Amino acid sequence: MSLFVLGANYDKALATILTAAAAWLFAEIFVRKQRMALPAILSLVFFVASAFALPLAFFVTPTTTVLLMCALFSTIAAYVHWQRFRVPITVAASTVGILTATVGIIINRFPGLIEHKLTILFIAGILVFLFAMYWDSRDLARRKRSSDVAFWLHLLAAPLIVHPVFQQFAPLGGAQDVNTAILVSLVYLILAVISIIIDRRAIMVSALIYVLYTFGHLMQSWSVGYGLALAGFIISSSLLVLSAYWSPLRAILVSHLPANMQRNLPVTLVR
Numbered sequence: 001m002s003l004f005v006l007g008a009n010y011d012k013a014l015a016t017i018l019t020a021a022a023a024w025l026f027a028e029i030f031v032r033k034q035r036m037a038l039p040a041i042l043s044l045v046f047f048v049a050s051a052f053a054l055p056l057a058f059f060v061t062p063t064t065t066v067l068l069m070c071a072l073f074s075t076i077a078a079y080v081h082w083q084r085f086r087v088p089i090t091v092a093a094s095t096v097g098i099l100t101a102t103v104g105i106i107i108n109r110f111p112g113l114i115e116h117k118l119t120i121l122f123i124a125g126i127l128v129f130l131f132a133m134y135w136d137s138r139d140l141a142r143r144k145r146s147s148d149v150a151f152w153l154h155l156l157a158a159p160l161i162v163h164p165v166f167q168q169f170a171p172l173g174g175a176q177d178v179n180t181a182i183l184v185s186l187v188y189l190i191l192a193v194i195s196i197i198i199d200r201r202a203i204m205v206s207a208l209i210y211v212l213y214t215f216g217h218l219m220q221s222w223s224v225g226y227g228l229a230l231a232g233f234i235i236s237s238s239l240l241v242l243s244a245y246w247s248p249l250r251a252i253l254v255s256h257l258p259a260n261m262q263r264n265l266p267v268t269l270v271r
Contacts, residue, residue: 012057020050020077031085040087044078048093051077064108071101088148092156095131099124118164125160132157133198133264140267142199151200158206162191166210184214192242196250197257199266211235 023046030039052074059066075097082090103124107114132153139146169183188204188211195204212235242249254262 013054016050016054016057020047020054023047023050024081027081027085031087040085041089043085044081044087044090044093047081048074048077048097052097064104068101068104068108071097071104075101086145088145089152091135091149092152095128095153095156099128118167121160122164125157125162125164128153128157128160132200136198136200136266137264140265142266151202154200154202158202162203162206162210166207178218181214181218184211193253196246197253197265199250208235 027043030036052070055069078094132150135150
């Protein structure tokens with residue numbers, strides 16, 4: 001970052017290239033040789049960010065075409081970084097670039113679709129979720145790099161799925177009532193069951209902010225003091241209980257699924 005700030009005073013493009021080169025050298029030392037996790041993520045972030053910023057250094061106005069170039073450059077950079085260092089988060093970074101470029105092209109070609117942005121986000125989230133399940137299926141014992149790749153993809157898919165779903169009937173900032181609370185509870189229950197079956201907590205955790213907001217404001221409308229804090233206490237306590245019985249509950253749920261589905265789910269906790 002310091003290298004970019006110093007170099008930008010002379011030439012933004014050169015500063016961007018130098019930052020990318022420094023990030024690559026950083027990865028060669030701390031990732032390739034010493035196998036350090038945090039430096040691996042940092043090197044990827046700065047390398048991909050530099051690739052994203054490179055087209056912006058040549059254009060004053062960030063048009064749609066320029067932004068598509070940024071997405072393309074960052075995707076290529078993430079792919080090259082993956083081929084060399086195999087950092088698990090890289091696949092998720094590449095997926096972000098691909099999604100950004102694809103959605104940008106679609107919106108540029110059909111501007112009217114911007115009104116359906118939540119639907120587009122949801123579809124993108126489902127695709128990323130399926131991609132994450134593909135990586136999970138390559139490592140059902142959760143012992144290899146594929147499982148770590150799936151972890152980051154699930155983190156990416158979760159908000160893309162959760163946000164459009166809850167924004168349809170329980171938007172943040174909107175009015176909350178009993179019917180909304182019931183709908184939020186049902187949706188959260190479905191998401192929790194999915195999380196337990198696939199043994200990933202990302203989707204369930206991503207939905208928590210909507211659950212907390214809905215029940216917190218509902219309690220406040222009932223003149224319950226510290227409604228948000230009370231809702232947080234109740235929900236967090238429920239999650240602790242769920243975590244304590246996660247394995248046996250998952251074993252029960254998975255045992256009722258078709259055999260072909262069970263074969264493609266993690267086996268570590270299945271009884």
